[in-house]
Amino acid sequence: MADTATAPATGIGTPAPVAEATGISKRFGATVALRDARITIAPGESHALVGRNGAGKSTLVSILTGLQQPDTGALRFSGEPAPAVGDIDAWRSRVACVYQRSNIIGDLTVAENLFLNRQSAGAVQPIRWKQLRLRAQELLGEYGVAVDPSARAKDLTVEQRQFVEIARALSFGARFIILDEPTAKLDARGIGRLFDKLRDLQRQGVAFLFISHHLQEVYDLCTTVTVYRDAGHILTAPVAELGHQALVEAMTGESAAAVTATTGGPLASSSDSVELLTIDGLTLPGACEDVSLSVRSGELVGLAGATASGNVQVGEAIAGLHRAGNGRIRVGDKTVRTGSVPSALAAGVGLVPEDRHLQGLVHNRSVAENATLTVTDQLGPYGTVLPSRIKEFAGRMIRDLDIKTPGAATPVSALSGGNQQKVVVARALATDPHVLVAIRPTNGVDVKSKEFLLGRIRQVADGDRAALIVSDELDDLKICDRVVVMFHGRVIAEFERGWKDEAVVAAIEGVARDGAPATPSLTSAASASSGADEHGR
Numbered sequence: 001m002a003d004t005a006t007a008p009a010t011g012i013g014t015p016a017p018v019a020e021a022t023g024i025s026k027r028f029g030a031t032v033a034l035r036d037a038r039i040t041i042a043p044g045e046s047h048a049l050v051g052r053n054g055a056g057k058s059t060l061v062s063i064l065t066g067l068q069q070p071d072t073g074a075l076r077f078s079g080e081p082a083p084a085v086g087d088i089d090a091w092r093s094r095v096a097c098v099y100q101r102s103n104i105i106g107d108l109t110v111a112e113n114l115f116l117n118r119q120s121a122g123a124v125q126p127i128r129w130k131q132l133r134l135r136a137q138e139l140l141g142e143y144g145v146a147v148d149p150s151a152r153a154k155d156l157t158v159e160q161r162q163f164v165e166i167a168r169a170l171s172f173g174a175r176f177i178i179l180d181e182p183t184a185k186l187d188a189r190g191i192g193r194l195f196d197k198l199r200d201l202q203r204q205g206v207a208f209l210f211i212s213h214h215l216q217e218v219y220d221l222c223t224t225v226t227v228y229r230d231a232g233h234i235l236t237a238p239v240a241e242l243g244h245q246a247l248v249e250a251m252t253g254e255s256a257a258a259v260t261a262t263t264g265g266p267l268a269s270s271s272d273s274v275e276l277l278t279i280d281g282l283t284l285p286g287a288c289e290d291v292s293l294s295v296r297s298g299e300l301v302g303l304a305g306a307t308a309s310g311n312v313q314v315g316e317a318i319a320g321l322h323r324a325g326n327g328r329i330r331v332g333d334k335t336v337r338t339g340s341v342p343s344a345l346a347a348g349v350g351l352v353p354e355d356r357h358l359q360g361l362v363h364n365r366s367v368a369e370n371a372t373l374t375v376t377d378q379l380g381p382y383g384t385v386l387p388s389r390i391k392e393f394a395g396r397m398i399r400d401l402d403i404k405t406p407g408a409a410t411p412v413s414a415l416s417g418g419n420q421q422k423v424v425v426a427r428a429l430a431t432d433p434h435v436l437v438a439i440r441p442t443n444g445v446d447v448k449s450k451e452f453l454l455g456r457i458r459q460v461a462d463g464d465r466a467a468l469i470v471s472d473e474l475d476d477l478k479i480c481d482r483v484v485v486m487f488h489g490r491v492i493a494e495f496e497r498g499w500k501d502e503a504v505v506a507a508i509e510g511v512a513r514d515g516a517p518a519t520p521s522l523t524s525a526a527s528a529s530s531g532a533d534e535h536g537r
Helices: 057-064 088-092 110-114 129-142 158-171 188-203 215-221 244-252 256-260 311-318 341-347 356-360 367-371 373-378 387-401 417-430 447-462 501-508 522-530
Strands: 019-028 031-041 046-050 072-077 096-098 176-180 207-211 224-229 232-238 275-284 288-296 299-304 326-331 349-352 435-439 466-470 482-487 490-496
Touching: 019 057, 031 046, 031 057, 031 072, 031 207, 046 057, 046 188, 046 215, 057 176, 057 207, 096 158, 110 129, 110 158, 129 158, 158 176, 158 188, 188 207, 188 215, 207 215, 215 244, 224 244, 232 244, 244 447, 275 311, 275 466, 288 299, 288 311, 288 326, 288 466, 288 482, 288 490, 299 311, 299 447, 299 501, 311 349, 311 435, 311 466, 341 349, 349 417, 356 417, 367 373, 367 387, 367 417, 373 417, 387 417, 417 435, 417 447, 435 447, 447 466, 482 501, 490 501
Parallel strands: 031 232, 046 207, 046 224, 096 176, 176 207, 299 466, 299 482, 349 435, 435 466
Antiparallel strands: 019 031, 019 072, 224 232, 275 288, 275 326, 482 490
């Protein structure tokens, strides 16, 4: 597909692009990370960069931010060549990146984070704390960030930490900010506020490179989109002129129909099923109250809810990560001792955690070691672990999950995000669990990996096991047999097959179909009123 948008002209009266990369190539050993890649971002533009995991997006970001040097190609900022690698101050004045994982230091205050390593006028001059807080307040006020400069960063919401990082970047003089999966941990209201803030900054001439796997956000926020695939540039086009199907085809190299068709098989029948997961009156202090839920063999249930709904904590409690204040969790005929991971594993629970980086992976270990962490007691006699058995077992998991890796001994940190997530899922499946709990299983993965992972979870349920997807992503929920919605710690709605997007979104946001605030009594009404609607698959 040919470009339909070209780089802005740089003639008289036309400002130069805030960032322009041309002919960028980068290799890591035998791996080609970028091949003759290019991108141009205009002043005040919100430009999306999309592509499957492994397409080269992360490598481009590392080059645009000065962390890596390209093997070939040129990089310019506002018409000037990029600074020398290692000139940190010069790079900061041109570009900044707000990553999915925050770089804010939790134990420091907002003011200290904003002016880290520049708290005073000189290295030997004392820090004037009152003046520092005043400077921070002025900086936050300039960009409309309503955060107390004296607050500890660890006490801020995800959204507030992002605003602080953006303000810090702008304070160095950068007018170009890269946003890497900024909405991954935000609910719908938080995403709306973030986008409003970005639009305000755009009007002030700040340009953004927006990286996201949620394609609807590209259409909501961005004016231009660039697609990378297989380490190279595929197209750059105005968002308004590129339909969803064409965008997916550009990312995957396949028709959208072919990608959609891989989303699992037929929905389960419950005629001969038995109850495999039972949650009865579960109360987790500060998270949820009196939650009851059951999942039968052959069934895939979605547990939906926004960030503060408590649905993630319920999913984690099933896997033994939280001690309950009240209530009971059973898997088959076994009671799970809450707050005990060994008890959950022994009962037959497999967990795909919410954050693969913090909870799911040991980054300095190999793919094989990560994939077999839950079954090491089965990989050798008398408590030993035999490397040959690890390799054999991991090889089966790599083939089963189609993990793209040079080998089982490859460090898991060297894999793309989608393949890292497959390793996490492989470990959850290694024990052949009776109940699989997958918390936001497609978070931060590309379209093709998303379809594959959801199809694999569907297979677990189809194999007479039970599966629970904990998510607020509609794409995750569409493959479920039914969807249970939580709001502020309580179950408020349940939707059978055939639900419509707007009905589930309204429940997630705590709004009934008539626009009134949702209450626990919404459960029956929402299910009945939405059951007749046929949901497109």
